[in-house]
Amino acid sequence: MKSSVQTLPPSSDDQFKSQLDKRYNIDRIFQAISWIATFSGIVVLTILIIGILSQGLSTLSFDFLTSPPSRQPDRAGVWPAFLGSIFLVIITGAVSFPIGVGSGIFLQEFARENKLAKVIEINISNLAAVPSIIYGLLGLFVFARLMSAITGGRSVLSGGLTLALLILPVIIVATREALKAVPDSIRQAGMALGATEWQTVRTHVLPQAIPGIMTGTILALSRAIGETAPIIAVGAAAFVPFAPEFSIEGLQEPAFTAMPIQIFNWVSRPQEEFHTIAASAIIILMIVLLAMNATAILLRNRFQNSR
Amino acid sequence: MTESVFKDSASEGADQSGLWQPNRSASKLSQKAVVILFGAFAMVSVFTTFGIIFTLLFETIEFFREVSIIEFFTATRWTALFANPEFGVMVLMCGTFLTSVIGLIIAIPLGLLSAICLSEYAPRQLRKVLKPALELLAGVPTVVFGYFALLLVTPFLRSFIPDMSIFNALSAGIVLGFAILPTIASLSEDAIFAVPSSLRQGSYALGSTKRETITGVVLPAALSGIVASIILGVARAVGETMIVTLAAGQSPTLTLDPRVSVQTMTSFIVQVTKGDAPYGTIEFKTLFAVGMTLFVITLILNIFSFWFVRKYQEKYE
Amino acid sequence: MQPKTSAPTVNAKTDSIFTVEDTSYYYGSFKAVRGVTLEIASHEITALIGPSGCGKSTVLRCFNRLNDLIPGAHIEGRIAYRGVDIYNKGVDPTELRRRIGMVFQKPNPFPKPIYDNVAYGARINGYQGDMDELVEKSLRQAALWDEVKDKLKDSGLSLSGGQQQRLCIARAIAIAPEVILMDEPCSALDPISTLKIEELMHQLKENYTIIIVTHNMQQATRVSDKTAFFNAEAMESGSKVGYLVEYDTTKNIFNNPQSDYTRDYVSGRFG
Numbered sequence: 023m024k025s026s027v028q029t030l031p032p033s034s035d036d037q038f039k040s041q042l043d044k045r046y047n048i049d050r051i052f053q054a055i056s057w058i059a060t061f062s063g064i065v066v067l068t069i070l071i072i073g074i075l076s077q078g079l080s081t082l083s084f085d086f087l088t089s090p091p092s093r094q095p096d097r098a099g100v101w102p103a104f105l106g107s108i109f110l111v112i113i114t115g116a117v118s119f120p121i122g123v124g125s126g127i128f129l130q131e132f133a134r135e136n137k138l139a140k141v142i143e144i145n146i147s148n149l150a151a152v153p154s155i156i157y158g159l160l161g162l163f164v165f166a167r168l169m170s171a172i173t174g175g176r177s178v179l180s181g182g183l184t185l186a187l188l189i190l191p192v193i194i195v196a197t198r199e200a201l202k203a204v205p206d207s208i209r210q211a212g213m214a215l216g217a218t219e220w221q222t223v224r225t226h227v228l229p230q231a232i233p234g235i236m237t238g239t240i241l242a243l244s245r246a247i248g249e250t251a252p253i254i255a256v257g258a259a260a261f262v263p264f265a266p267e268f269s270i271e272g273l274q275e276p277a278f279t280a281m282p283i284q285i286f287n288w289v290s291r292p293q294e295e296f297h298t299i300a301a302s303a304i305i306i307l308m309i310v311l312l313a314m315n316a317t318a319i320l321l322r323n324r325f326q327n328s329r
Numbered sequence: 330m331t332e333s334v335f336k337d338s339a340s341e342g343a344d345q346s347g348l349w350q351p352n353r354s355a356s357k358l359s360q361k362a363v364v365i366l367f368g369a370f371a372m373v374s375v376f377t378t379f380g381i382i383f384t385l386l387f388e389t390i391e392f393f394r395e396v397s398i399i400e401f402f403t404a405t406r407w408t409a410l411f412a413n414p415e416f417g418v419m420v421l422m423c424g425t426f427l428t429s430v431i432g433l434i435i436a437i438p439l440g441l442l443s444a445i446c447l448s449e450y451a452p453r454q455l456r457k458v459l460k461p462a463l464e465l466l467a468g469v470p471t472v473v474f475g476y477f478a479l480l481l482v483t484p485f486l487r488s489f490i491p492d493m494s495i496f497n498a499l500s501a502g503i504v505l506g507f508a509i510l511p512t513i514a515s516l517s518e519d520a521i522f523a524v525p526s527s528l529r530q531g532s533y534a535l536g537s538t539k540r541e542t543i544t545g546v547v548l549p550a551a552l553s554g555i556v557a558s559i560i561l562g563v564a565r566a567v568g569e570t571m572i573v574t575l576a577a578g579q580s581p582t583l584t585l586d587p588r589v590s591v592q593t594m595t596s597f598i599v600q601v602t603k604g605d606a607p608y609g610t611i612e613f614k615t616l617f618a619v620g621m622t623l624f625v626i627t628l629i630l631n632i633f634s635f636w637f638v639r640k641y642q643e644k645y646e
Numbered sequence: 647m648q649p650k651t652s653a654p655t656v657n658a659k660t661d662s663i664f665t666v667e668d669t670s671y672y673y674g675s676f677k678a679v680r681g682v683t684l685e686i687a688s689h690e691i692t693a694l695i696g697p698s699g700c701g702k703s704t705v706l707r708c709f710n711r712l713n714d715l716i717p718g719a720h721i722e723g724r725i726a727y728r729g730v731d732i733y734n735k736g737v738d739p740t741e742l743r744r745r746i747g748m749v750f751q752k753p754n755p756f757p758k759p760i761y762d763n764v765a766y767g768a769r770i771n772g773y774q775g776d777m778d779e780l781v782e783k784s785l786r787q788a789a790l791w792d793e794v795k796d797k798l799k800d801s802g803l804s805l806s807g808g809q810q811q812r813l814c815i816a817r818a819i820a821i822a823p824e825v826i827l828m829d830e831p832c833s834a835l836d837p838i839s840t841l842k843i844e845e846l847m848h849q850l851k852e853n854y855t856i857i858i859v860t861h862n863m864q865q866a867t868r869v870s871d872k873t874a875f876f877n878a879e880a881m882e883s884g885s886k887v888g889y890l891v892e893y894d895t896t897k898n899i900f901n902n903p904q905s906d907y908t909r910d911y912v913s914g915r916f917g
Contacts, residue, residue: 027736031728033745038821039772040536042738049540053450059442060451060459063514066507067466070473073481121370128367139371144635146374151561151631152624153568155595156381158602159620163384167608187377194374216351218360248470251570251595255602282472282571289476289575297480304473315468527754531814534712535767535821536744545766550757643757643803 074308078301086302090263091284095295100303102265103284106178106258107247107310109266109273110280113182114189114246119239122190126197126235131223146191157188158255166256174274176257178266181278184252189242196238200231233325240318244311250282258283281307385624388617395611401618407581407592409615410601416615418622420581424498424591425623428573429566431502431587432509436562439506440513441555447514448521449543467511475575478504483576496578496590505572513562520554521547553641560634564627570595594623663688663825663855664709669723671704673716678704679888682723684874688824691847691856693866693896696876697916701888702859705876706827709857710746711739744771747818751830753810755802755817760785760794763802763813767821780820787853788816789846808839815846819854826850828858832865844869863912866896873899875908 089099125142133139161184166176173180204227212222262279281303288300393401396416404417443463447456483500487493524547532542548555578590579600592600598616606612664686671679679701686692694702707713708721711732725732732742744767755763764781773780781798785791790812794805802813811831818826828847832840847856847869860866866873874893878886892899892908903909910916 028730028734029736030730030738030741030745033822033824037773037775038744038768039774040741040744041772042741045538045541045740049538052540052543053446056442056446056450059439060446062439063443063466063507063510064459064462067462067469069481070469070477073477074473077480121373124367124370125374128364128371132364132367133371142371142375145378148628148631149374149377151564151627152381153564153570153595153627155568155570155598156385156620156624159598159617160377160381160384162602163388163617164380187373190374190377194371218356220360220363221356244468248468248472250470250472251599254599257602257605259605282470285476286472286571286575289472289479297476300476304476307470308473311468311470525754527750527752528756530712530715531748531750531754531756531817532766533715534710534743534748534750535770535817536740536742537767537770538740541770545770546756 074301074304077298078303078305081298082302082305086299087306090265092263095288095293095299098288098299100281100284100306102262103279103281103303104306105265106262106278106280107282107307109178109268109278110182110185110253111243111247113179113273114185115239115243117183117186118190118193118242121186122193122239122242123197123235125190126194126201127223127228129194130198130201131227132219146194149191153251154188154249155251155255157184158252160184160187161252161256175276176278177274177276178278179273181253181256181258181280184256185246185249188249188252189246192242192245193235193239196242197231197235200234200238201227203234204230233321237318237322240314240321244314244318247310247314248282248307250286253280254283254286281310381624385617385621388614389621392611392614392618395614396618405583407597409597410612414611416618417583418594418619420583421592421594421597421619422622423583423585424573424577424581425567425593425595427498427585427587427591428502428505428569428577428593429563431499432505432566432569433559433563435503435506436510436513436566437559440510440558440562441517443510443514444517444521444555445543445548448518449539449547463511463514466507467515469508471508471569471571472575474504474508475571478572478576490588493588494578494590496576496580497588498577498591499587501573501576502587504576505566505569508569508572509562509565512565513558516558516561517551517555520551520558523554524550550643553638553643556641557634557638560630560637564630567626567630568595568623570599574599594619598623661688662686663728664857665724665726665729666705667724667726669708669721669725671701671708671713671721672719674718676885677887679876682890684890684893686825686855686857687872688855689851689853690871691851691858691869693870693873694857694859694876695861695863695866695873696888696891696911697878698861699886699888700876700878702876703829704888706829706857706859707748709825709827710743710748712743712748714739744821745823746825746827747821747823748827749811749814749818749829749831752834753807753814755805755810755813757801757803759799760802760805760813761798764816764820767817771821773821784816784820785813787819787850788812789842789849790816806839808835808842811835811839811843812846815843815850819850823854825855825857828856830859830861833861840865863900863914867900870896872896875899875903875905875911877907877911 086099087104088101089097090101091103092098129139129142161180165173165180165183173183208226208230209222212226213219217225258279259277262277266275266278285300285303285307288296288303401416401418403419404415405419406415407417407420408415447459451459478500482504483495483497486500487495493499528546528550529542532546537545573593574596577593577596579592579596580590581592581597582589584591597619601612601616606616662685666682666684669682670677682705694706696702704713708725713719721733727742727746730737756766758766761781764784765777768777768780782791785794790809793809802810805813832843835843844865847858850856858870872894873896875891876888877891878888880886892903892905894904899908900912903912
């Protein structure tokens with residue numbers, strides 16, 4: 023076989039100036055720029071992680087986790103904030119999960135063509151664009167003030183309810199997506215056997231949709247853990263030296279704190295030592311987030327593979 | 330007529346063995362109860378919206394009983410927490426504007442180019458690693474980004490930019506950009522991915538290069554989705570709180586100089602709520618007036634996005 | 647029965663635009679079509695017919711190297727365009743595709759105004775002349791000008807299916823190709839639009855060479871000068887590989903086929 027290099031014979035039409043070399047050069051530049059852009063985000067992430075680890079690892083210890091905060095940075099710990107975050111997640115989850123999943127089932131299974139459903143849908147997508155601090159103002163006004171008899175004012179209960187409203191749209195959407203993915207044939211099989219819509223959903227559709235719902239919920243809750251603005255607005259203070267009690271009174275205690283608040287407070291102080299323990303607190307927070315996200319992804323993969 | 334037929338067959342002998350005892354009325358009842366209950370749950374989101382609007386409106390009206398609307402929108406100083414307060418919300422909006430614009434200058438090009446790279450240039454295996462990495466960036470809490478901005482980015486910038494103060498809009502804006510980059514990248518990528526391959530093939534068949542196909546055919550075809558992602562990015566930038574609070578400072582300044590400390594609408598809200606302003610005071614009401622302004626801005630952005638997508642979205646069968 | 651391949655006698659007057667020499671078409675390690683040899687004569691319409699799955703589209707898409715876009719697709723053998731091996735290192739596929747246009751099975755106009763649809767290829771390839779003239783000329787050649795001359799600013803997607811396909815033809819001929827490849831161009835259209843496009847093909851033949859893949863045998867008889875009949879045979883692995891059974895003038899293929907397979911296919915016994 024001849025391996026000589028041939029080019030196309032010149033075209034009879036000379037009205038086109040192809041300028042292929044110039045065009046290919048622009049192609050190469052464009053491609054390079056797009057790669058740089060993609061890696062810029064990753065580079066920033068890497069710098070961030072390295073920065074935090076280098077500053078915070080040294081002061082990270084079990085004592086740090088279990089001590090109360092203090093005016094002296096070398097004795098300060100995050101225990102009340104850590105517990106506060108856990109309380110918040112429990113309350114948020116307990117409220118938003120049933121309401122979110124129920125709403126999702128309603129919108130996706132019972133009321134699909136309904137005009138009311140359309141209004142609710144538009145409403146939910148609107149809520150997704152509302153800044154989280156506005157939810158904080160809502161919580162401040164409704165939960166901390168109007169409903170202070172029940173919630174105890176600016177308490178962890180108010181904070182949890184506020185966060186629940188914040189992540190509700192996320193859980194609703196995740197539920198609907200998970201339900202959408204279940205093939206219609208399953209619903210039709212159930213109905214053909216004489217089951218009501220709810221029975222079909224409960225026994226046939228939901229079990230298949232649960233992994234997707236759980237994944238979406240865990241991701242939503244991991245978002246809630248990191249939220250700072252709404253709970254500041256509701257009244258999370260930064261210097262709460264005692265750990266919250268898990269009782270009705272404890273939940274209604276009109277003072278609470280959480281990990282993001284503690285971090286915020288320490289970063290705001292001018293002393294370098296506080297910055298260091300802020301980094302340590304961030305590491306703890308990120309570990310929790312990583313664990314939650316990993317769980318969600320594992321769940322998603324496990325059930326996707328078992329189909 | 331139909332009812333009696335069924336009744337007859339049921340009683341006559343459709344099942345005489347007694348093995349089948351469906352409790353149809355109980356099932357129907359539980360169906361009804363569940364629909365009502367879940368419907369009520371779905372209404373919670375509607376009540377949330379109403380709650381937000383009511384909350385903001387209520388205290389905003391109270392606010393405007395004490396402060397004139399004209400002053401609110403035209404005054405050029407914001408000294409809300411001082412003895413003789415002046416309420417020019419323009420100052421706060423300027424702070425929001427400055428940090429958001431800096432952030433968007435970073436997030437829009439980088440986000441869009443990342444989306445293009447991920448969907449058009451990256452090989453499949455690499456994409457499996459890069460996409461989760463970007464999602465990781467999206468999952469970082471904004472307070473952590475605030476730490477990054479104040480304690481890592483600002484010292485770096487100060488080392489070579491003259492007259493750069495510790496609290497400044499540039500640092501906050503840059504980090505803000507990277508915080509919302511994943512949003513724009515992810516949604517734009519969905520839009521680009523949805524462009525049918527038949528359009529790409531039609532472009533290649535005309536003798537166009539890959540870049541020409543992307544810029545000439547794919548991006549215009551994905552336009553409505555890309556614009557929607559950008560608008561969502563803008564809304565996020567405007568509503569962002571922790572990064573600007575930590576890094577841009579609390580000094581309301583009417584300026585376009587990014588080296589100076591500014592205060593955004595969101596960081597003002599944080600400043601007041603942190604200070605435990607008592608109910609009924611003018612500071613408390615100011616919170617909601619500023620919140621209302623912020624809410625209206627994001628609402629307008631959202632409506633615009635909705636309208637734009639409706640108008641320009643191409644439907645490919 | 648041994649399948650017979652026959653090459654048509656090349657008429658000394660028409661020159662051949664494409665020569666395919668014993669070329670096999672692969673996707674990765676899967677051989678989709680084996681050993682094809684044929685010549686495409688210029689200013690003629692050549693139809694590739696055969697049952698589905700025998701690789702006609704694959705063969706067609708390799709003429710303008712559009713198949714390169716599919717990862718793993720490659721050929722063994724030689725496909726020459728005006729004597730030059732198109733898979734040679736020195737040949738730029740982008741340049742090749744300017745000379746060889748393509749119309750697809752499902753009309754795929756860009757979501758742009760009609761004017762810009764036609765002008766797109768010309769702009770990219772650096773057209774030096776008057777764009778308005780070019781757009782009008784192309785739309786006239788595609789028998790679409792009268793229907794759209796007042797709405798050039800409307801989106802290409804606002805046209806009917808048949809009109810969209812003619813727009814795609816106008817778009818292809820705007821860059822003055824020598825050859826137009828058509829991959830089942832009428833299969834998504836109604837009968838009236840189909841007839842319009844078939845008339846169009848006869849007019850286009852004066853200026854272009856056309857290679858068309860079609861499922862519709864009657865269409866092949868109506869429009870093409872030469873016909874290549876492809877079939878598929880089963881392999882031990884269970885998959886099928888396509889091959890060229892017979893290649894002759896359309897008249898011979900349909901009235902006097904040499905191969906029994908050909909006779910069976912054109913008389914409707916299978917496929």
